[in-house]
Amino acid sequence: MHLTQETIQNSYQTMRSLHGMRVRDIANQLHITEGQLIAAHLDVSGGAAEATQSGAANALSAIRLSEDWPSILQSLEALGVVMALTRNHACVHETIGIYKNASHRNSIGIIQGDKIELRAFYRTWRFGFAVTEKGVSAAGATGGVQHSLQFFDEAGIAIHKIFLRAESAIKQFYQLVDRFRHPVQKPSEFARAPARHAPNCCATEHVDVRTFHQAWRNLNDTHEFFDLLKRFSISRIAALRLAESEFAQSLRPDQVESLLLRASEQKIPIMVFVGNQGMLQIHSGLVNRVVQSQAWLNVLDDCFNLHLLLESVRSLWLVKKPTQNGYVTSIEAFDSQGELVVTFFGERELDSPELEVWRELTESLALEAEACLH
Numbered sequence: 001m002h003l004t005q006e007t008i009q010n011s012y013q014t015m016r017s018l019h020g021m022r023v024r025d026i027a028n029q030l031h032i033t034e035g036q037l038i039a040a041h042l043d044v045s046g047g048a049a050e051a052t053q054s055g056a057a058n059a060l061s062a063i064r065l066s067e068d069w070p071s072i073l074q075s076l077e078a079l080g081v082v083m084a085l086t087r088n089h090a091c092v093h094e095t096i097g098i099y100k101n102a103s104h105r106n107s108i109g110i111i112q113g114d115k116i117e118l119r120a121f122y123r124t125w126r127f128g129f130a131v132t133e134k135g136v137s138a139a140g141a142t143g144g145v146q147h148s149l150q151f152f153d154e155a156g157i158a159i160h161k162i163f164l165r166a167e168s169a170i171k172q173f174y175q176l177v178d179r180f181r182h183p184v185q186k187p188s189e190f191a192r193a194p195a196r197h198a199p200n201c202c203a204t205e206h207v208d209v210r211t212f213h214q215a216w217r218n219l220n221d222t223h224e225f226f227d228l229l230k231r232f233s234i235s236r237i238a239a240l241r242l243a244e245s246e247f248a249q250s251l252r253p254d255q256v257e258s259l260l261l262r263a264s265e266q267k268i269p270i271m272v273f274v275g276n277q278g279m280l281q282i283h284s285g286l287v288n289r290v291v292q293s294q295a296w297l298n299v300l301d302d303c304f305n306l307h308l309l310l311e312s313v314r315s316l317w318l319v320k321k322p323t324q325n326g327y328v329t330s331i332e333a334f335d336s337q338g339e340l341v342v343t344f345f346g347e348r349e350l351d352s353p354e355l356e357v358w359r360e361l362t363e364s365l366a367l368e369a370e371a372c373l374h
Helices: 005-019 023-030 034-039 049-054 069-074 170-179 209-217 224-231 236-242 255-265 356-371
Strands: 060-064 082-087 091-097 102-105 108-112 117-121 127-134 145-152 158-164 248-251 270-275 279-285 290-293 296-300 304-309 315-323 326-334 340-346
Touching (some): 005 034, 034 060, 069 108, 082 270, 145 170, 158 279, 209 224, 209 236, 224 236, 236 326, 255 296, 304 340, 315 356, 326 356
Antiparallel strands (some): 091 304, 102 108, 108 117, 127 145, 145 158, 315 326, 326 340
């Protein structure tokens, strides 16, 4: 069913004012994507961003941005402290910091700040918007107004969002929006959102197992693992199931909570990777406040928040990859369709061995999982 721009706007106003629903939830209710909902609120006046967005009568207004993604990300440092958000359907990763040391090579962008660390895969980026939403009670909203930059794929599925905070540089935000304003400010055609379906996770009949095992043993760097998957035309979850027990062991899904609680209690610095089709966001450091709230497992720290939908974690794996500095151990969580939800590593410097305390923590989880089988 095709919804008109007016219908989308009216539905947003009703659901927002009566039920306090968020944009993502409203879009789901309307059976459209977030990007489609945002695009239905484009400001077509053509005025300067500060005048149009601050004076907009609607609770939600947007300005479409040009598709010069590397230049946009390289301009973000001027905004000062902001909140970076990357999510998939089951996990949300939020970091407060400054977008520093932006660079790009070919279609991959890199942000390597003190707190915000990102890998952007621009080949999937299609739409970007500067968004102003009024009547917001979020921590970063100023006077009930939330300013953000939001990026989407061709179907309007969210890739990455940047939310301004009270201490952010609002003047620089307006200047950035005016600089990168797209010449066409009207709702665009979005591709149909692909249906989520289970990949053929168990397709390993074509794999020469002995050759695959030897190739895994011959890894010299964690990044070579992606080449391994391509070489054998195998999914990540299938590779773990096919691997030797020395390198991959199945854990209980509920042990993801034990992992975070023990990392917090033992003050073990970790790395938390959450990604989607166009962005990977990384936290490095301690996790302190680990809290379960209803269906969600949360890390609620000053500059880092993680929200993991526990019911979506259907399999959990301990994975070891050989490198020139010994094994690098990760804990990888997958959903029921074999899609990667979140990955945990021990924090480590480049070309350095992993922390022994991290390895001990992961091995204790493996022993507990094995004990439950007997």
